[in-house]
Amino acid sequence: GAGVSQSPSNKVTEKGKDVELRCDPISGHTALYWYRQRLGQGLEFLIYFQGNSAPDKSGLPSDRFSAERTGESVSTLTIQRTQQEDSAVYLCASSLHRKGADYNSPLHFGNGTRLTVT
Amino acid sequence: AQKVTQAQTEISVVEKEDVTLDCVYETRDTTYYLFWYKQPPSGELVFLIRRNSFDEQNEISGRYSWNFQKSTSSFNFTITASQVVDSAVYFCALLSGGYQKVTFGTGTKLQVIP
Numbered sequence: 650g651a652g653v654s655q656s657p658s659n660k661v662t663e664k665g666k667d668v669e670l671r672c673d674p675i676s677g678h679t680a681l682y683w684y685r686q687r688l689g690q691g692l693e694f695l696i697y698f699q700g701n702s703a704p705d706k707s708g709l710p711s712d713r714f715s716a717e718r719t720g721e722s723v724s725t726l727t728i729q730r731t732q733q734e735d736s737a738v739y740l741c742a743s744s745l746h747r748k749g750a751d752y753n754s755p756l757h758f759g760n761g762t763r764l765t766v767t
Numbered sequence: 768a769q770k771v772t773q774a775q776t777e778i779s780v781v782e783k784e785d786v787t788l789d790c791v792y793e794t795r796d797t798t799y800y801l802f803w804y805k806q807p808p809s810g811e812l813v814f815l816i817r818r819n820s821f822d823e824q825n826e827i828s829g830r831y832s833w834n835f836q837k838s839t840s841s842f843n844f845t846i847t848a849s850q851v852v853d854s855a856v857y858f859c860a861l862l863s864g865g866y867q868k869v870t871f872g873t874g875t876k877l878q879v880i881p
Contacts, residue, residue, distance in 0.1 A: 691873035
């Protein structure tokens with residue numbers, strides 16, 4: 650099973666609760682992305698990790714959102730005090746990006762976590 | 768900054784018709800990569816093609832073909848003799864050499880009617 654794995658696949662939570670979403674990238678992939686996709690919409694960039702570099706957090710919509718990644722392995726996306734507008738599918742993707750070398754590997758996506766905030 | 772524009776929000780065609788999905792990109796880098804992804808109703812994103820900025824050769828894969836034109840900053844995708852299974856949302860994406868972040872267009876929803 651060498652694909653990107655996300656858990657849970659579905660999460661229903663009450664408004665105001667915190668949630669944590671997990672992503673297991675493909676082994677050896679240096680780059681990891683989180684995207685949000687609202688129903689019928691495109692992919693909204695949230696955050697990008699590349700190796701040991703500082704993450705690009707420019708897409709996080711508010712300070713209720715945070716993400717961590719340990720080395721080049723698992724990442725968790727945390728949403729605090731969830732709001733109904735946070736309802737969406739959260740997609741994780743990984744790829745092999747090495748500056749100056751194999752720079753063009755495509756993203757491999759997980760199946761996403763469908764978050765519903767009631 | 769980098770940007771990808773997919774001006775067509777939704778397209779409907781009758782089965783066996785040809786259809787072209789447009790993608791226009793913006794980047795200041797000379798080294799960049801372009802991608803197309805397919806998202807069928809089941810939701811998973813499927814990689815279709817990758818093209819680097821130094822290779823302007825058009826590519827054909829079965830019923831799929833891609834037309835990369837640097838002069839117009841476009842990377843259009845044509846499906847020949849469309850089939851119902853082609854119904855999906857198609858995303859164009861850009862990775863610039865200096866930017867190191869993949870940017871997606873807003874997607875084009877293709878509906879192939881039997």
